Amino acid sequence: MAFSCDMLVFGGTGDLALHKLIPALYHLHRDGRLHADVRILALARRHLAREQYLALAERHCRAQVARADFQKEAWQGFAQRLDYFAMDASQRGEFTRLARHLGGDRERVRVHYLATAPDLFEPIANNLHTAGLAGEQARIVLEKPIGHSLESALAINAAIGLVFAEPRIYRIDHYLGKETVQNLMALRFANALFEPVWRAGHIEHVQITVAETLGVENRGSYYDNAGAMRDMLQNHLLQLLCLVAMEAPVRFDAEAVRNEKVKVLEALKPIAGLDVQDKTVRGQYGAGKVGGQDVQAYYFEKNVDNDSDTETFVAVQAEIDNWRWAGVPFYLRTGKRMARKRSEIVITFKPVPHLLFEEEQCNRLVISLQPEESISLHLMAKAPGKGMQLEPVELDLNLAKAFRQARRWDAYERLLLDVIEGDSTLFMRRDEVEAAWRWVDPILKGWQGHYRKPRPYPSGVDGPELARQLLDRRGHDWWP
Ligand SMILES: NC(=O)C1=CN([C@@H]2O[C@H](COP(=O)(O)OP(=O)(O)OC[C@H]3O[C@@H](n4cnc5c(N)ncnc54)[C@H](OP(=O)(O)O)[C@@H]3O)[C@@H](O)[C@H]2O)C=CC1
Ligand SMILES: O=C1O[C@H](COP(=O)(O)O)[C@@H](O)[C@H](O)[C@H]1O
Numbered sequence: 243m244a245f246s247c248d249m250l251v252f253g254g255t256g257d258l259a260l261h262k263l264i265p266a267l268y269h270l271h272r273d274g275r276l277h278a279d280v281r282i283l284a285l286a287r288r289h290l291a292r293e294q295y296l297a298l299a300e301r302h303c304r305a306q307v308a309r310a311d312f313q314k315e316a317w318q319g320f321a322q323r324l325d326y327f328a329m330d331a332s333q334r335g336e337f338t339r340l341a342r343h344l345g346g347d348r349e350r351v352r353v354h355y356l357a358t359a360p361d362l363f364e365p366i367a368n369n370l371h372t373a374g375l376a377g378e379q380a381r382i383v384l385e386k387p388i389g390h391s392l393e394s395a396l397a398i399n400a401a402i403g404l405v406f407a408e409p410r411i412y413r414i415d416h417y418l419g420k421e422t423v424q425n426l427m428a429l430r431f432a433n434a435l436f437e438p439v440w441r442a443g444h445i446e447h448v449q450i451t452v453a454e455t456l457g458v459e460n461r462g463s464y465y466d467n468a469g470a471m472r473d474m475l476q477n478h479l480l481q482l483l484c485l486v487a488m489e490a491p492v493r494f495d496a497e498a499v500r501n502e503k504v505k506v507l508e509a510l511k512p513i514a515g516l517d518v519q520d521k522t523v524r525g526q527y528g529a530g531k532v533g534g535q536d537v538q539a540y541y542f543e544k545n546v547d548n549d550s551d552t553e554t555f556v557a558v559q560a561e562i563d564n565w566r567w568a569g570v571p572f573y574l575r576t577g578k579r580m581a582r583k584r585s586e587i588v589i590t591f592k593p594v595p596h597l598l599f600e601e602e603q604c605n606r607l608v609i610s611l612q613p614e615e616s617i618s619l620h621l622m623a624k625a626p627g628k629g630m631q632l633e634p635v636e637l638d639l640n641l642a643k644a645f646r647q648a649r650r651w652d653a654y655e656r657l658l659l660d661v662i663e664g665d666s667t668l669f670m671r672r673d674e675v676e677a678a679w680r681w682v683d684p685i686l687k688g689w690q691g692h693y694r695k696p697r698p699y700p701s702g703v704d705g706p707e708l709a710r711q712l713l714d715r716r717g718h719d720w721w722p
Contacts, residue, residue, distance in 0.1 A: 244277035245662050248350060252331050252366055253357035254284025254295070257461060258385065260302040262416070263357060264324075266654035268303050271323065272316040275659060283344070285327045295326035311649065331358065332365050337373035348377055353661055355383040359464065360390070364401040371405045383412040383661055386477040386670075387468065391686065392679035399672045412661050413670040417478040419653030419660075422615040422641065424668075426485050426587070427494075429609070429617060436607075437490075439591065440566075446604060447571045447718055449588040450482050453580040453704065455532050458554070462545030470524075470556040474576040476682045480507065481670070483572055486587060487562055496667040500674060507677035511561040518688025523697065523708045525555030527579040530701030537579060537701045553696040554578045557709040558685070559716075573713060575720070579701035585611040588721040601632040606721065615641040615650070 249267070251259050264284075270276050284295060300321070304312050327343055329336040344352075354370060356363055363384055370376040382402065389395035402411060417423055430436055439445070452474060458465040465473060484503040491498035513521050528539040541548045555577030562572065589607040599622075606620040619637040624630060642650065660668060697706035704720065713719055 244275060244280075245664075246277040246279040246351065247281075247353050247662055248344060249280065249282045249353045249355060249658075249662070251282065251284045251355045251357055252362070253286060254326065255286040255288050255290070255298070256357055257459075258357045259284060260299065261306055262652070262654045263355065263658070264299045265303050265306040266652055266658055268307065268317065268320050269311065269649075269652065269655050270659060271320040272311070272313065276323070276662075280323060280662070282324045283327055284324070285329055285331065285340075287328065287330050289328045290326055292326050296321050296324060299324065308649075331362055331369065334365075334369045334372055337369040337375065341373045341375055344375070348374075349379060351662075352380045353383060354380065355661075357385055360385075360388060360394070360398060363388075363398050367402050367405040376405050380406070381410045381412060381661060381664070382406050383414055386413070386415050387472045388413055388670075388675045389679070390467070390472065392676065392683045395675055395679045399676065403672070408672060409666065411672070412666055413672075413675055414657055415477050415481050415670055416653040416657060417481055417611075418668040418670075419655075419657040420611055421650060421656075422609060422611040422617075423482065423485065425615075425617070425641065426482075426609060427499075430485075431490050442566060442568055442570045444591055445570055446590045446592045447573060447716075448483075448486055448590070449573045449721055450479055450486070450575075450586075451588075451720070452479060452482075452576040452585045453583060454576075454578050455580060455583045457527065457537060457540065457579050457701070458543050458546065460544060462543045465554075466546045466550055466552050469552040470554055470576055470578070471682060471686060475556050475558065475574060476678050477670075479574045479576055480678045480681075482587060483560065483574065484674075486589070487567055487572070489566070494667070496665070496669075496671075499667055500671040504671065504674050504677055505564075506562060507674060507681065509562045509564040509567075510681045511563045512681065512684055513558070513560075514684035514688060516692075518685055519692055521559045521712075522685055522688075522693075523555075523557040523706060523712050524553035524689060524693060525577060525699045525706040525709065526550070526552065526696040527554045527577075527701045528698045530579065530703070532579055532581075532702045539701075540579075551694050551696065553689075555580075555696070555699060555705040555709070557705060557712055559712060571716060571718070573718070573720070575705060575709060577699075577705050581702055581704050583613060586721075587611070590718075590721070599630055599632050603634055608721070617641070 251263055253259055267282055300317060356366055389398050484506045487506045488502040491502045526540050540554050541550050557575035560572040560574055587609040591605040593604050602622060608618050610616045617639045620634055622632045623635045625633045697708050699706040
């Protein structure tokens with residue numbers, strides 16, 4: 243069943259809206275998943291006529307979606323849903339104009355998607371309320387990062403909570419919309435095989451890597467105030483960690499899943515004071531080569547301070563202080579301008595208790611989120627022929643091949659549809675966001691105290707040398 247609504251995209255001319263949201267909405271339209279009555283209104287300060295915005299959106303959409311998926315006819319149908327409204331969302335008076343533009347149907351579901359910087363979240367929510375646009379049928383979608391620190395996140399959550407009840411707040415983390423991330427839950431909770439070994443007694447360590455080849459592109463002014471910790475680790479990587487480490491929820495619904503995730507975040511062992519230098523690594527990319535192309539150093543990027551101390555790479559050794567995970571290192575790393583784009587979770591099992599063969603290696607479960615979506619179990623097997631020569635082999639589940647559907651959904655498609663349908667299972671609850679900041683804040687403070695300068699690394703490698711040493715000190719290696 244498709245649901246009707248008005249989808250308002252604040253920040254409609256921004257990078258996120260043009261690269262992700264509009265293409266995702268186009269795909270939903272093309273695949274017949276939007277109710278005929280869904281209207282989309284993009285909003286930003288820039289003065290553009292509707293036709294100009296449509297041309298801008300079409301240009302970006304064409305560039306983002308696969309050639310075979312962009313059909314002129316489908317676009318024309320989609321464009322009929324799409325409108326543009328120029329306004330300064332920090333100005334209360336502008337919302338009276340907006341309410342008039344939308345018309346007075348109070349029963350209509352309105353989804354307010356805030357694809358803007360977080361400092362606009364509170365004024366926009368208040369202005370929506372004053373203009374009568376935040377009634378019982380209204381939902382608000384907040385982009386990550388929610389705030390800049392625990393204090394600012396608490397303030398944003400409190401302010402939004404005065405206008406929107408928690409079930410109507412959708413804090414989006416697009417990693418939760420990725421197919422393989424959801425598959426992680428299927429793997430863990432729909433297969434009996436893994437549960438007995440999914441614990442400290444059998445697992446040596448866990449690695450979560452989100453490596454990008456892109457630099458900061460045209461987002462320098464945002465990124466230089468954020469850095470890899472706030473942009474990626476505080477949200478995407480911690481959400482992945484939660485899905486690996488959480489207990490089975492009693493039901494697959496929003497409250498039960500989020501109750502379990504928040505317990506993991508609350509059990510993260512604090513990293514503060516001198517531990518910050520021992521358990522974290524910050525890096526910043528210098529000039530180098532990525533994919534055969536010369537690229538410039540971070541501090542030469544547009545809108546980046548040329549004496550910037552912002553990290554474009556972070557690695558952390560986290561631990562979860564609970565019965566299941568006590569003593570198991572969870573190594574998290576993410577960075578820009580790394581050797582190749584990949585996001586993966588690697589679970590390394592403990593070695594066999596007694597070695598019989600020379601070549602034995604630990605078993606590994608490698609869950610690849612992108613660019614391929616695959617799950618592979620690395621085992622030891624006897625190589626054909628005389629003698630007991632062992633070699634590692636992979637039991638490989640390629641999800642794209644296993645489910646031969648025409649196209650894999652983008653995370654934003656899934657999540658936008660969930661908001662329209664009112665399902666918040668794959669969104670972050672207020673206490674989750676706050677628990678994540680509670681753990682991250684002392685690390686950020688520690689960096690200010692003793693670790694101001696990130697270590698340089700040349701573009702095109704997997705971060706600074708210190709990141710290798712972080713694991714080496716504990717007898718581990720990054721995979722592969
Ligand atoms: N880009 C991405 O890939 C991702 C971004 N995010 C998050 O999404 C949010 C937006 O990011 P991004 O799109 O990159 O940012 P951009 O800077 O590209 O876009 C910001 C948008 O907000 C608009 N805007 C700014 N001030 C106002 C105002 N006072 N009133 C109305 N509109 C305003 C801008 O248009 P104008 O100046 O014309 O008003 C523009 O459309 C951020 O919170 C970011 O962290 C999250 C995940 C990924
Ligand atoms: O949220 C963000 O994610 C993107 C990476 O997303 P992916 O789906 O391409 O892995 C990152 O580039 C951006 O800096 C960050 O804000």
